[in-house]
Amino acid sequence: MKGRRIAACFLAAVTALMTLSTKVTALSAEELPAPSAVLMEASTGKVLFEKNAHEQRPCASITKVMTLLLVMEALDEGRIHLEDMVSASEHASSMGGSDIWLEPGETMSVDDLLKATVIVSANDAAVALAEYVSGSEEAFVQRMNERAAELGMKDTVFKNCNGLDEDGHVTTAYDIALMSRALIQHEKIFDYTQVWMDELRGGKTQLVNTNKLLKSYSGITGLKTGTTGKAGSCMAATAERDGMALVAVVLGCASTEERFSSAASLLDAGFSGWALTAPSLSPDALAPVAVEKGMQSTVAVEADPLTGVVVPKGREGEVVCEAVMEESLTAPVEQGQAVGEVTCVLDGEVLARSQIRAVSSVEALTFSSAWLSLLRAVVSF
Numbered sequence: 001m002k003g004r005r006i007a008a009c010f011l012a013a014v015t016a017l018m019t020l021s022t023k024v025t026a027l028s029a030e031e032l033p034a035p036s037a038v039l040m041e042a043s044t045g046k047v048l049f050e051k052n053a054h055e056q057r058p059c060a061s062i063t064k065v066m067t068l069l070l071v072m073e074a075l076d077e078g079r080i081h082l083e084d085m086v087s088a089s090e091h092a093s094s095m096g097g098s099d100i101w102l103e104p105g106e107t108m109s110v111d112d113l114l115k116a117t118v119i120v121s122a123n124d125a126a127v128a129l130a131e132y133v134s135g136s137e138e139a140f141v142q143r144m145n146e147r148a149a150e151l152g153m154k155d156t157v158f159k160n161c162n163g164l165d166e167d168g169h170v171t172t173a174y175d176i177a178l179m180s181r182a183l184i185q186h187e188k189i190f191d192y193t194q195v196w197m198d199e200l201r202g203g204k205t206q207l208v209n210t211n212k213l214l215k216s217y218s219g220i221t222g223l224k225t226g227t228t229g230k231a232g233s234c235m236a237a238t239a240e241r242d243g244m245a246l247v248a249v250v251l252g253c254a255s256t257e258e259r260f261s262s263a264a265s266l267l268d269a270g271f272s273g274w275a276l277t278a279p280s281l282s283p284d285a286l287a288p289v290a291v292e293k294g295m296q297s298t299v300a301v302e303a304d305p306l307t308g309v310v311v312p313k314g315r316e317g318e319v320v321c322e323a324v325m326e327e328s329l330t331a332p333v334e335q336g337q338a339v340g341e342v343t344c345v346l347d348g349e350v351l352a353r354s355q356i357r358a359v360s361s362v363e364a365l366t367f368s369s370a371w372l373s374l375l376r377a378v379v380s381f
Contacts, residue, residue, distance in 0.1 A: 027265060033254070035252040037173055038248075038249050039267075040181060041270070048274055049270070053174040055172060057231065057251045058169060058231035063158065063160070063162060063169070064117055065236055066144045067140075068183055071129050072189060081110065082110050083111065084110045085107045085108070087105055092125075094124075098121045099122050100122045101205075114192055115195070115207060119208070120208065129161075137160065141159065151175075152178060153179060155170070156175045163228070165231070173249040177236070180223055184238055184247075193211070193222030193223055194220075195209060196215065210225040217237075217267065223236045223237060223238045225259070234249075234252065235249070236248075242276075275313045277308065278306070278309075279351070289301055291328070291329050291331055292328055293330055294331030294333065295364070303356045304356075306354050321343070322343055322344075323342050325356055329362075331363060332363055
């Protein structure tokens, strides 16, 4: 690309307070008791902390994050509906562990089965949903693995839809963050993950959320706990403050208390040390580009919207956005044609990019078009 550096601008003036560098609250791997963990900013996918994040481990009921994602997608696509009544199969009713004690042939709405799956991590409810969506748990698990591949979950293999211990059923903290990030894009899930207590069967079955952070952590929005003998105590926690959403994953904790404290420590480090900011470029930086051999001598340009970026808290004003464009173009120029790029940088790291595009098309100058233009000029004169 023939380039000239057009302009550079700060997102905001750096005030005297900002010049006094604010340090990111660091959390070392040694300080976090969880043997495997990751902290991710949800909108960008930026990893803010990791500890053995790609180590394969069983994850217990965190598996249900993928189950819930597929159910949410089926709802969005209109393949199932919240008011649909689901009949529990012999297979679904046979699940052990955390259950709502579904009887074979008992019917329950998709809405109530979601409550049970999210709030009390009911294994039988998860299987009933899986069978309703895909016809069988086996077919549903196949789709779980396909969806995992689509999300880039390279170290995950699902063997069931509820997370009961099974040889070869493994994932990683990083992969769990990826699917958790995908799930919370479906805002309907928060109608369940933020519920502390509910009931089923007309009040005969009480539900109390397994996520105790709902009662103790400011900004908590979810998401899923899990515990088995092989997996230990696990958690995918989501929280939002000041417009920034975080996903904290901890696997293999020695106790329930350690699980919650580790997740809270990750979230604390994220909110105290990082900020989500919206970079911008001055319109003055996007001057029209010269067009050679065209019906017009220049073409106006505009940049695609920039996405939010995550930076150490206190350094939001230090992000520099710069536009680099072609010095000139040769007609014809198409509307929307890429003519340059905006990059937003902090400490040499490119945090965001966007394309600069032609606002309109410019036809190539031909003999007939030149003659017509000359004729119009003469007539107007």
